[in-house]
Amino acid sequence: MTFIHKYPKAAKVAKANFIVAFIALAIGGFFGFVQALHRTNVFRGFFNSGEYYTLLTGHGVLLALIFTTFFIAGLFVWGVTRSLDREPENLAYTWSWFWLMTIGTIMATVAILGGLVPDSSIRAAVLYTFYPPLQAHPLFYIGLALVVVGSWMAGADWFWSYRKWRGENPNERIPILSFMTLFTMLMWYVCTIGLALEVVGLLIPWSLGLVTEIEPLLPRTLFWFFGHAVVYFWLLPAYYVWYAILPKLSGGRLFSDSMTRIVFIIFLLLSTPVGYHHQYADPGISVGFKFYAMASTLLLLLPSLITLFTVVASMEHGARQRGGKGYLKWIGKLPWDRPAFVGCALAGIMFAAGGFSGMINASMNINLLIHNTIWVPGHFHLTVGTAVALTFMAITYWLLPQLTGRKLKHKTLALIQPYAWFLGMTLMSNAMHRAGLAGVPRRTAEPEYMGFEFEPIFGTMTEMKWQIAIGGTILTISLILFLWVVVASWLAGEKSDKPVDDHIPEPLSGVEHTPAILDNMKLWFTLALVLVILAYAFPLWEMVADGIFSPGALPRPS
Amino acid sequence: MHIHKFEQFWIKLSFVLIAFFVATVVYGFVAMDLKVIGDHATIDPQNLADTKFGNPGVREVTRNGQTEYEVYVQTIQFAFNPGTAQPIEVPVDTRVTFYITSPDVLHGFDVAGTNLNTMAIPGQVAKFTTIFPEVREYGIVCNEYCGPAHHVMEGKIKVVPKSEFDKSNLVE
Amino acid sequence: MYEEKSDNSTKKLVKILVIVGIGIPVLVELMTLFNLINVQIFEDEKDVNSNDTNVTEVRGFGEGDTLFANQESAVLIDQLRVKVSAQEWRFALGITSMDSTSQEKLQIRVDSLRLQSKKILLGIDSSSWEVRQTVPAQIYGEWALPNGDIPTKLFVSIEQQEADSTTRVSQEIPLHKIPVRYNQE
Numbered sequence: 006m007t008f009i010h011k012y013p014k015a016a017k018v019a020k021a022n023f024i025v026a027f028i029a030l031a032i033g034g035f036f037g038f039v040q041a042l043h044r045t046n047v048f049r050g051f052f053n054s055g056e057y058y059t060l061l062t063g064h065g066v067l068l069a070l071i072f073t074t075f076f077i078a079g080l081f082v083w084g085v086t087r088s089l090d091r092e093p094e095n096l097a098y099t100w101s102w103f104w105l106m107t108i109g110t111i112m113a114t115v116a117i118l119g120g121l122v123p124d125s126s127i128r129a130a131v132l133y134t135f136y137p138p139l140q141a142h143p144l145f146y147i148g149l150a151l152v153v154v155g156s157w158m159a160g161a162d163w164f165w166s167y168r169k170w171r172g173e174n175p176n177e178r179i180p181i182l183s184f185m186t187l188f189t190m191l192m193w194y195v196c197t198i199g200l201a202l203e204v205v206g207l208l209i210p211w212s213l214g215l216v217t218e219i220e221p222l223l224p225r226t227l228f229w230f231f232g233h234a235v236v237y238f239w240l241l242p243a244y245y246v247w248y249a250i251l252p253k254l255s256g257g258r259l260f261s262d263s264m265t266r267i268v269f270i271i272f273l274l275l276s277t278p279v280g281y282h283h284q285y286a287d288p289g290i291s292v293g294f295k296f297y298a299m300a301s302t303l304l305l306l307l308p309s310l311i312t313l314f315t316v317v318a319s320m321e322h323g324a325r326q327r328g329g330k331g332y333l334k335w336i337g338k339l340p341w342d343r344p345a346f347v348g349c350a351l352a353g354i355m356f357a358a359g360g361f362s363g364m365i366n367a368s369m370n371i372n373l374l375i376h377n378t379i380w381v382p383g384h385f386h387l388t389v390g391t392a393v394a395l396t397f398m399a400i401t402y403w404l405l406p407q408l409t410g411r412k413l414k415h416k417t418l419a420l421i422q423p424y425a426w427f428l429g430m431t432l433m434s435n436a437m438h439r440a441g442l443a444g445v446p447r448r449t450a451e452p453e454y455m456g457f458e459f460e461p462i463f464g465t466m467t468e469m470k471w472q473i474a475i476g477g478t479i480l481t482i483s484l485i486l487f488l489w490v491v492v493a494s495w496l497a498g499e500k501s502d503k504p505v506d507d508h509i510p511e512p513l514s515g516v517e518h519t520p521a522i523l524d525n526m527k528l529w530f531t532l533a534l535v536l537v538i539l540a541y542a543f544p545l546w547e548m549v550a551d552g553i554f555s556p557g558a559l560p561r562p563s
Numbered sequence: 564m565h566i567h568k569f570e571q572f573w574i575k576l577s578f579v580l581i582a583f584f585v586a587t588v589v590y591g592f593v594a595m596d597l598k599v600i601g602d603h604a605t606i607d608p609q610n611l612a613d614t615k616f617g618n619p620g621v622r623e624v625t626r627n628g629q630t631e632y633e634v635y636v637q638t639i640q641f642a643f644n645p646g647t648a649q650p651i652e653v654p655v656d657t658r659v660t661f662y663i664t665s666p667d668v669l670h671g672f673d674v675a676g677t678n679l680n681t682m683a684i685p686g687q688v689a690k691f692t693t694i695f696p697e698v699r700e701y702g703i704v705c706n707e708y709c710g711p712a713h714h715v716m717e718g719k720i721k722v723v724p725k726s727e728f729d730k731s732n733l734v735e
Numbered sequence: 736m737y738e739e740k741s742d743n744s745t746k747k748l749v750k751i752l753v754i755v756g757i758g759i760p761v762l763v764e765l766m767t768l769f770n771l772i773n774v775q776i777f778e779d780e781k782d783v784n785s786n787d788t789n790v791t792e793v794r795g796f797g798e799g800d801t802l803f804a805n806q807e808s809a810v811l812i813d814q815l816r817v818k819v820s821a822q823e824w825r826f827a828l829g830i831t832s833m834d835s836t837s838q839e840k841l842q843i844r845v846d847s848l849r850l851q852s853k854k855i856l857l858g859i860d861s862s863s864w865e866v867r868q869t870v871p872a873q874i875y876g877e878w879a880l881p882n883g884d885i886p887t888k889l890f891v892s893i894e895q896q897e898a899d900s901t902t903r904v905s906q907e908i909p910l911h912k913i914p915v916r917y918n919q920e
Contacts, residue, residue, distance in 0.1 A: 049852070054883025055711045055824060124822055132708050136669050138685065139710065221669060221685050263564050286671075287682045288663075288689035291602040299588065303581045310577040314570055342749045351757075358764075368588045370597035373678040377671050377706035417748065424756025431760035435767060444675030446706035450883065451714040455912060457702030460676055463770040518565040551605070556686035558608045561640070561668050561710065561917070562821040640917035641819065648914065667917065712819040715885065715915045 007507055008087065008407035015086035016408045018099055022079030023401070023408070025107055026072050027491060030394075032114075033067030034484045036060045041433070041477025043450060045470040052121070057450035058130040058563075059120030065133030066117060066149075069389060071110050073239045074152060076397050078106070078159050080242055081186045083404060084249070085163045088182035089170040093162060102158035109151025116145035120563075130563040132448065134228060135208070137219045140560040143212040150204050153197055160190035178516045179524050181262060182249055188269040189241040191526065192234060195533050196277045199230025199541075207553075211560065218557025222289045223548045229280035230541060237276040239389050241269065243396040247316045247353060249509060250400060254346040255339050257323025259512035260315045263519040268308040268315075270523060273533050275305050278540035285369050286376045294544050295369060301540070302367040309360055316353055322513065344416065348399020348423035352392050355430065359387030362438060379452070380441020383434045391430050398487050399423055405491065406505040411498030413505070419490045425483035433476025436469040600681050600689050608666050608685035611637065616664055619644050620734035621653060631658040638663060638670035638683040640710050646703050646718025653695060653720065654728040660692040671706035674720060682707060695722040795911025796889075802830070802906055803893060810843060810893070814875065815910070817885055818918035824882050825918065828889075829875040842894040843874060846905065849888035854881070886910055 009016040039060055042048040052060060082099075086092060093099040119127030119142065129141035163186055167179070179187070203224045211219050252259045259265065281298035284290055321335055329335025340346045362384040366372055375381065402419055406412055413419060443459040443466070445452050459466055498504070522528070566574075591597035611617055619635045632653055637644045645651050653659045663672050665683040672689070673680045681689040703718035723729075796802070798815045814829030830843055848856045856878070880886070892905035 053852075053881055054714060055819075056882060058708065058711065058713070061708075126822075128821055130711070130821070136707075138668050139708075222687055225669075225684070261565070261567070261570070264566070264570065284682075285599050286680055287687070288600050288684060289602055289605065289687035292599060295599060295601075300585060303584050306581050306584075307574070307577050310580070311570075311574065314573045318567075318570075341753060342745050364584055368584060368591075369599050370588055370591045370678070373597075373599060373680045376680045377673065417745075420745075420748065421752060424752040428756045428759055431763055435763050439767065444673060444677070444702075444704065446671070446673065446704050448706075448708040449714040454702055454704070454717045456717055456719045457675065457700065459702075463774050514565050514567075520564050556605050556607050558667070558685035563710065641915045647912075710819070710917060711821065711824070711882065712817070712915045712917075 007410060007503060007505065008083065009410045010502070012086045012092050014092045014096055015082055018093065018096075018103060019079040019082040019404075020408050021103055022075045022082065023405075025110065026075035026079065026397075027488065029067040029071040029075065029110070030484070031488055033064050033072060034481065036064040037068070038477055038481040040064060041474055041480075044452060045474040046451070046453070047470070047474040054450035056121055058132065058448075059117060059128070061448065062120075062130055062132050063114070063117045066113060068394070069133055069235075069239070070149070070152065071113075073389070073393065073397075074156055075106065075110075077189075077238070077242045078103070078156070080245070080397075080400075080404070081159070081163060081189075083408070084182035084245070085166055085186050088180035089166055091166055091170060094165050094169060098158070099162055102155045102162060105158065106152050106155030109148045109153075109155060112144050112148030112151065114148075116142045116148065128563055134232070136225050136228070137208065137211065137221055138558045138560050139563045140212055141563055143209060146204050146208045146212055150201075150209065153200060153204075156193065157197070160193060163187065163190060178519065178521075181259075181265060181512070181516070182245070184266060184524070185241065185245045185248065185269055187526065188273050188529075189238065189245070191530050191533070192241070192273045192276050193238050195273070195530075195537060196231045196234030196238070198537075199227045199277075199280075203227035203231070216554055218554050218559060220548070220552075220554055220556055221558055222287070223545075223553065225287070226280070226284065226290070226545065226548065229283040230277065230537075231280075232283055233280050234276040236385075236389065237272050239393045241272060243352065243356075243393045244268070244312055246349060246396050246400045247312065250403065251316060251346070251349045251353075252319035252323060253509050254343065254349065254403065255320040255323030256327045257319055257321075257325075258510045260318040260322065261514040261518075262512040262516045263514065263523065264311055264315050265512075266519060266523040268311050270529050271305070271308040273529055274536055275301050277533070278536045279305065281540075281544075282367055282369075282372075285372050289548070290544060294540070297540060299367060299369045301536075303364070306360070306364065309356075313353075313357060319513075320350070342420060344413075344419035344423060345399050345403040347420065348395050348402070348426075351423050351427040352395040352399065355387050355395070355427065356392035359384060359392060362387065375441050377447055378441035379437045379445045379447045382447050383437030383441055386430060386434050386437070390434075391426065395423060395426050398426075401487075401491060403505055403507075405494060406498070406501075407507050409495055409498065409504075410500055410502075411494055411504055412501050413490070414494040414498050415490045418486050422483050422486040422490065425479055425486065429476045429479030429481075429483055431476070432472050433480065436472035436476065439464060440466070440469045440473075597678070598691070600691055603662075603690040604688045605686055606664055606688050608664070611664070611666050615662070618734050621645075621651065621732065622735070623730070623733055626658075629658065631660065634659060634661045636661060636663045636672065636683075638665045638672060638705065638709075638716075640667050641705070641712040641716040643672070643703055643705075643716070643718035646720070647716070650700070650719035650721040651703075652729065652732060653722055654725045655695055655698050655722050656725070658692060658694055660690065663689040668709050669707050670709045670716070671704070673704045673706040675702040675704050677701065680706070695720075698722050698724055795909040797911050798914075802891060802908060803904060815913055817880070817913050817915040818877075819915060820918040824880040824884065825877050826880050826886055826913075827875070827877045830891075831874075844892050844894070845876070846890040846892055848878070848886045848890070850880070850884045851887050852881070852884050854884065856880075885913060885915065 039051045043057055116127055116129040119125040120130045127142045129145035131139050131141045207224050210216050248259060248265045279298050279302040281295050282302045285295055324335035324338040327338045329338035402413055443461040445459055615635050616637050619637050622633045624631050624633055634651055663683050665685045670683040672683055679693055699722055701720040705716035798812055800812050802810050811831045813831050816827045818825045818827055887910055889908040892903055895902045
């Protein structure tokens, strides 16, 4: 018996979400490949430099917003159903949020891809941050709004299951998988307030022509109200995998239940009030608010460092169970021949590296050296592009058999895949960081300038350019391997009652040691709102006081 | 609650690390004068003509008995004005204050390879002061996506010896 | 219990994967670290200006420059611009003849245009690639460009019709920093 046999309805929902996620991954990944070759001038024959920004928008939206959201929805359906031991409460409701998100995705994708059709007026080359006054077609904003509303409904679905479960189990602690899901969604509710205000309150009426002028700083600020917490909306499900599943994959048990809960609470509290750290270089926001955001950001290092400890400790425990010895020799005893383990472990290592470049980004005045340079995508390809994406791919190797009742096919290819991703990403990201230090900008089709040359600290621009192109190519190969393994296993994997070992053992320091206050969702949610109000009320009021749409700028089609 | 003693040690270490990072930034602020852009002024992006941005360029001012320069720059799709058609020329070892704004969309103003890096946001005036320490040329890059020809938007700053600084290009 | 013991070929594969997939990344990062420290500690401030002199700027033509300067019928570029909008990129060129005496029988023609992408757009293929005008000698034309492309060189010829002979002079015009501006129309 595995998941699909016990919960066939939930399995179907989770699979539907994964299908959309993987289609988005395939298209977005292909765009990424084109960009890697175009930017570096290795090959510019796919699309011209005007269309580059349409591809870049597609890459960002499809991967950062669509792939992640749908994969997370599938993952959480699996976790909530399993840990509460109940199918979704009302399938009509469950399918309605799935279809709402899917329709929204199609609308946004059509708006973006319209930019590749000559003379089309349906365009959305505004990148995934869509800063006005650059204007996209209303379809783009409405589509994104539907995706977010759908995700809210999904969260409500899981809270619904939780309440029903609570009614039947009044004295039990929230199971850890559900705890992590619910706290991630609480954070999502807090941060999407900003996005909803921006998109529904400002951008949709403006793109429909109901208002002409817009004040660029206000929507930008509201975007970043959402824009950093969204990073944790991607990351927390990866943490969820590292806490709940990775210890098992390495042959051991989770180190500490209470620390896991504390980490998720800190993320709920601090994810949103840090948004100004994306606006260190913005005029119109005083230094004091930026400093407050910086202090909160650096404090967010704490839960990630705790995670590092807990995850490494859990893996060491697993390795010692498998006969590992010594201070470091146990590392060799980890299952380096299992794709699911390898992917999660390599993703974790890369997240540590991404964390350190993130510290540079967070440090306000040091940030100015690399703000909006290619260093920044170099950084977030380590975090969201590897820590999150590679974890999701790796755990698919373990989840998919549970959802389909079929064994994984092509295990050798699946094993090569995470190693290839790690290699490709190191090459690409390393060169992007170095080029960023020389001032090479991000988000540009042709980073070559007529009037001056960039001066790298060491190495040459040519060498970095090739490193990016080769790294991007290896990543693409790795992505193709992943998709091939998934499609082949899904369609033709050997049917089995027990296609994978899906048992998750209890933590070493279990829930009985966990203080009850950690499960008090009302308390932590209220506290999170208070912190957000402290960070944002005054600066937002300053921006709005002179009129919501003033000082106003006119729209520019993208 | 049970926290392993190694974990307690690790958490303490984490706090020390965080404190160290905050201290680094504060040290930069206080001791090295590494400031970030703050809140300066708002402006009507559709009526820059009536402001100093209407006649952008380098101005000479006297502050505290010292000769300093102010540079007003408009970032437009897809040029720096001034900066693109002709370089911004300033003397070496002199205080130069930049005022930057945009009449159309978001742009970036990044002096490549340095920490002179600001957003240009319609409606807001970005202000920062610097002293160029050596005679050389710098490239200016627009580092925020600003439309289909974003990648051609570039400019130049020319830092010249004080003796060679040509005051005939100053604007009033 | 479900652990299928990995056989020898898998063990060998894992060894290779670890060496290539983790070894190379570690090496790349160590080299970066070494170079950073090396530059920071052991290398003196790089003389940044030293290589500037090597880049000799190719002086191209721009707005306000004269073409066919050594001819009797010199002409002036009075407009040179790439106009960009969301949908299309256009190249705009305006030329004025300078000398009013010789303009009557003057024909100016854009033969072809070389783009940054090394593509050549020919003047003869389509009428829109032609500026052909006799009097008055002020001409203006716009051409659609492939999105994202910018002309780097212009091939222009003028034909001067004398009493019974025609002199045809061609010139290759490298373009320098064409202003690229948003097209508000």
